[in-house]
Amino acid sequence: MVYFDRNENVIEWSSEEVVIPYVSPWDNKIHRYYPDFLVKVKKGQLTETRVIEVKPSKFLKPPKAGRKKTKSYLYEVREWGRNSAKWAAAKDYCDKREWMFDVWTEKTLRM
Helix, strand or coil, rough: CHHCCCCCHHHHEECCCCCCECCCCCCCCEEEECEEEEEEEEEECCCEEEEECCHHHHHHCCCCCCCCHHHHHHHHHHHHHHHHHHHHHHHHHHHCCCEEEECCHHHCCCC
């Protein structure tokens, strides 16, 4: 990604290299989550490792129920539940390694 290539503080980065197991709330089975990026960044004398997921900002809020439960709404509910489970597992995975987990949106990338 050009964003990482042009950032002088990025030591190295990779795409979909990390595999994080998570339990789906829909079938209670273990699935594999591949976050978008693993990035190592210089922070002064230290190195910080970040796992980053990129999603449109509309996916960061739970869907709002309308008067009717449409197929679209049910799909959004399912995706919200699945993403929430993935992100909770990613946060736990990163915390155990003293890494950071971030979800970036189009707003983050316009910095």
